[in-house]
Amino acid sequence: MKTTVTANTIQIDGRAVPVNGERNLLELIRKSGIELPTFCYHSDLSVYGACRLCLVDIQGRGIQGACSTPAEAGLVVRTQTEELRDIRRIAVELLLANHDQQCPTCPKSASCRLQGIARQLGIRHVRFRPVHAPEPLDESSVSLVRDPNKCVLCGDCVRFCGEIQGIGAIDFAYRGHEAAVLPAFGKGLGEGECVNCGQCAALCPTGALSPRPETNDVWRALHDATKTVVVQVAPAVRVALGEAFGMMPGTDTSGRLVAALKRLGAARVYDTAFSADLTVLEETHEFLERKASGERLPLFTSCCPAWVKFAEQFAPDLLPNLSTCKSPQQMLGALCKDTLPAELGLAREQVVMVSVMPCTAKKFEAKRPEFKVGGNPDVDHVITTQELAHMIEEAGLQFDELEPESFDLPMGFKTGAGVIFGNSGGVSEAVLRHASEVVAGHPVPVSELCMTRGEEGMRFASVEIGDVVLKLAVVYGLRQARTLVNRIRNGELAVDLVEVMACPGGCVGGAGQPVTADGQARRQRTRSLYEVDKRLDLHKSQDNHYVRESYRRHLGDIGGPRAHQVLHTHYASRRCASEGCAAHATCPQVALRSEEPAI
Amino acid sequence: MIAPAEPSVEAEPMLKVREILDRHDHRASRLVPILQAVQESYRYLPAEVLTYVAQELDVPAARVFGVATFYAHFAIVPKGKHVIRLCDGTACHVKASMPILDAIRSRLGLSEQQATTPDMLFTVETVACLGACGLAPVVVVDEAVHGQMTPEGAVELVERLMAQEAST
Ligand code: SF4
Ligand code: SF4
Ligand code: FES
Numbered sequence: 164m165k166t167t168v169t170a171n172t173i174q175i176d177g178r179a180v181p182v183n184g185e186r187n188l189l190e191l192i193r194k195s196g197i198e199l200p201t202f203c204y205h206s207d208l209s210v211y212g213a214c215r216l217c218l219v220d221i222q223g224r225g226i227q228g229a230c231s232t233p234a235e236a237g238l239v240v241r242t243q244t245e246e247l248r249d250i251r252r253i254a255v256e257l258l259l260a261n262h263d264q265q266c267p268t269c270p271k272s273a274s275c276r277l278q279g280i281a282r283q284l285g286i287r288h289v290r291f292r293p294v295h296a297p298e299p300l301d302e303s304s305v306s307l308v309r310d311p312n313k314c315v316l317c318g319d320c321v322r323f324c325g326e327i328q329g330i331g332a333i334d335f336a337y338r339g340h341e342a343a344v345l346p347a348f349g350k351g352l353g354e355g356e357c358v359n360c361g362q363c364a365a366l367c368p369t370g371a372l373s374p375r376p377e378t379n380d381v382w383r384a385l386h387d388a389t390k391t392v393v394v395q396v397a398p399a400v401r402v403a404l405g406e407a408f409g410m411m412p413g414t415d416t417s418g419r420l421v422a423a424l425k426r427l428g429a430a431r432v433y434d435t436a437f438s439a440d441l442t443v444l445e446e447t448h449e450f451l452e453r454k455a456s457g458e459r460l461p462l463f464t465s466c467c468p469a470w471v472k473f474a475e476q477f478a479p480d481l482l483p484n485l486s487t488c489k490s491p492q493q494m495l496g497a498l499c500k501d502t503l504p505a506e507l508g509l510a511r512e513q514v515v516m517v518s519v520m521p522c523t524a525k526k527f528e529a530k531r532p533e534f535k536v537g538g539n540p541d542v543d544h545v546i547t548t549q550e551l552a553h554m555i556e557e558a559g560l561q562f563d564e565l566e567p568e569s570f571d572l573p574m575g576f577k578t579g580a581g582v583i584f585g586n587s588g589g590v591s592e593a594v595l596r597h598a599s600e601v602v603a604g605h606p607v608p609v610s611e612l613c614m615t616r617g618e619e620g621m622r623f624a625s626v627e628i629g630d631v632v633l634k635l636a637v638v639y640g641l642r643q644a645r646t647l648v649n650r651i652r653n654g655e656l657a658v659d660l661v662e663v664m665a666c667p668g669g670c671v672g673g674a675g676q677p678v679t680a681d682g683q684a685r686r687q688r689t690r691s692l693y694e695v696d697k698r699l700d701l702h703k704s705q706d707n708h709y710v711r712e713s714y715r716r717h718l719g720d721i722g723g724p725r726a727h728q729v730l731h732t733h734y735a736s737r738r739c740a741s742e743g744c745a746a747h748a749t750c751p752q753v754a755l756r757s758e759e760p761a762i
Numbered sequence: 763m764i765a766p767a768e769p770s771v772e773a774e775p776m777l778k779v780r781e782i783l784d785r786h787d788h789r790a791s792r793l794v795p796i797l798q799a800v801q802e803s804y805r806y807l808p809a810e811v812l813t814y815v816a817q818e819l820d821v822p823a824a825r826v827f828g829v830a831t832f833y834a835h836f837a838i839v840p841k842g843k844h845v846i847r848l849c850d851g852t853a854c855h856v857k858a859s860m861p862i863l864d865a866i867r868s869r870l871g872l873s874e875q876q877a878t879t880p881d882m883l884f885t886v887e888t889v890a891c892l893g894a895c896g897l898a899p900v901v902v903v904d905e906a907v908h909g910q911m912t913p914e915g916a917v918e919l920v921e922r923l924m925a926q927e928a929s930t
Contacts, residue, residue, distance in 0.1 A: 331821075332822070336824075345824065347813070347827045349827075356822070
């Protein structure tokens with residue numbers, strides 16, 4: 164093996180590796196094919212340097228953290244020495260000593276990085292005894308569970324919430340061996356500014372943060388002979404579920420997914436893409452009305468419940484600009500609960516609506532008090548893609564051997580416009596496919612309306628239709644959304660429509676999706692949703708004849724009074740001047756919010 | 763006996779805090795001195811005041827809480843009128859500081875879990891090294907340093923304060 168160090172290479176374990184603008188030494192080492200174990204390094208976040216697992220031996224400098232060392236040409240690096248091996252093992256043993264080690268019952272058991280690294284480093288024995296008395300779980304949030312006994316203080320969650328979501332709902336508190344990741348004032352996660360996006364849980368290497376499961380409720384409903392379980396499945400779920408069963412990311416599992424749900428006992432399986440088509444008709448109507456009058460522009464989308472809560476907290480001045488359309492999940496819930504009981508000769512309470520979502524914030528959304536009729540929610544239970552995978556596994560179904568089935572009609576019928584809702588830019592594109600036709604007075608080819616697609620976290624597009632120009636902004640990640648909102652507020656930016664999704668790449672990157680080590684998984688899911696759109700017969704929501712039929716039979720006119728009653732909602736500021744506010748006791752906001760799920 | 767005035771937040775909604783924030787130009791980078799000033803005027807850092815500070819500085823409340831709990835100097839629960847600090851640094855520990863702590867606590871009916879008397883007159887804390895190791899073991903009552911303490915001597919200090927409070 165050659166050990167020469169040339170001008171632009173670094174020598175790693177005796178091999179010369181060319182330097183090519185890598186962010187740091189760790190990235191270069193990984194690129195060279197050595198998977199150094201780490202907890203605290205995440206390429207989208209700032210470098211924190213806390214886990215001390217990425218340590219390497221650099222000639223002339225001694226032992227250094229690879230994540231916080233620039234990839235300078237000429238370095239001579241060793242990743243495996245007896246000393247490094249010792250240090251790494253001690254670091255992991257210390258983490259384990261601080262951890263409750265209740266692994267078989269942990270929700271992250273199958274995807275835990277702490278277990279993975281302990282296995283990778285061959286740790287068989289922990290020499291240190293734990294010093295902490297067990298602490299109670301934080302179950303105040305309807306979306307997430309926080310188990311302080313499993314936290315390894317890597318800070319990934321803290322940095323995501325602060326750096327990418329711009330919220331900072333959790334942070335380090337106390338210090339030394341008392342140090343902990345906590346919401347403000349040690350309150351529950353459900354009591355503060357957390358918007359339930361769940362991305363902290365998706366990043367958490369252990370079970371310290373995890374989605375709050377509702378599978379037991381769903382099983383109970385399925386086993387209850389007096390109940391009829393109706394399921395809806397969000398677009399992003401079908402292109403990710405397969406990953407839980409070892410399939411390639413992006414595999415379209417629609418048929419098997421429906422079959423699995425039927426085998427589990429669902430009476431009907433509907434498609435949230437159907438109500439996404441419905442959303443497009445309502446939202447386009449609202450958009451063009453506002454565009455004509457020039458009022459309350461830009462219109463902000465409201466499909467993402469994490470964004471909605473964010474706006475209620477941090478941009479109450481812009482709430483009038485939010486689309487009053489319910490999200491597709493809530494539209495389908497409302498429509499089902501409105502029509503199915505009569506159709507099936509059942510009481511409202513006997514119809515149990517379960518939705519399968521890529522998302523933890525949808526759990527919160529379903530429990531908002533405004534989405535209940537007589538105390539009965541429009542959507543009873545929300546399970547994530549991962550939770551559905553667990554149910555399939557628990558039932559012992561061989562997923563890849565299931566005979567594909569199709570969604571039930573009418574609410575299982577969708578156009579491609581409804582399906583691409585799962586991608587960032589998809590809602591805008593779907594609205595454009597409708598708006599362009601209304602404005603132009605004739606169909607516009609779908610291929611001319613792809614300008615909102617892309618990878619960037621903030622994108623702009625404008626479309627000319629006749630003499631009307633529509634300006635659009637698409638953003639994902641709530642810190643970016645805040646930046647955009649500020650630019651709009653101070654007049655720097657004039658747009659007509661703003662699409663906001665909290666998660667990276669939109670719902671395909673939701674925190675309820677299977678956790679994969681494959682960084683490309685999300686991009687493959689995105690591509691796959693556009694493929695599904697191509698394969699479908701129809702691509703424009705206005706062409707969905709079952710949606711039209713719904714209007715004829717139940718909803719009246721698009722944007723009309725009946726449609727408003729079933730499909731629209733309202734928002735309220737969550738911004739208290741302060742808890743010391745003189746009007747706190749009598750404040751209607753506080754009263755409304757206090758009705759929110761207390762579990 | 764007069765109970766020390768409980769800092770009342772509602773009586774003058776955030777007036778004192780607003781004044782402190784103004785003095786520091788509402789600059790987030792001044793968070794630590796702002797918290798010091800808040801603690802000086804309220805004797806601790808009440809949650810509602812911290813919430814207000816966070817909002818005014820546009821810093822997440824969890825970050826403000828993190829800073830408030832990081833430094834031993836800050837208190838997030840109200841402290842008594844008199845604060846008795848016992849040094850448990852290495853030198854004091856070796857010179858038997860623990861029996862002193864036990865004596866003070868038992869005289870005041872306090873424990874590790876309960877650091878402040880219900881009448882809000884006394885708080886007993888331990889600190890890690892006051893930097894007066896030559897005088898070990900050391901007890902600091904309010905601002906006064908008492909060196910070469912004994913359990914009996916410490917109880918006497920406490921009783922003197924109790925008598926003083928009873929007569930005012
Ligand atoms: S769920 Fe989202 S908003 Fe809530 S703490 Fe986690 S990252 Fe922050
Ligand atoms: S972007 Fe989608 S998956 Fe993420 S919080 Fe919003 S609705 Fe949920
Ligand atoms: S990855 Fe470098 S210290 Fe954690």
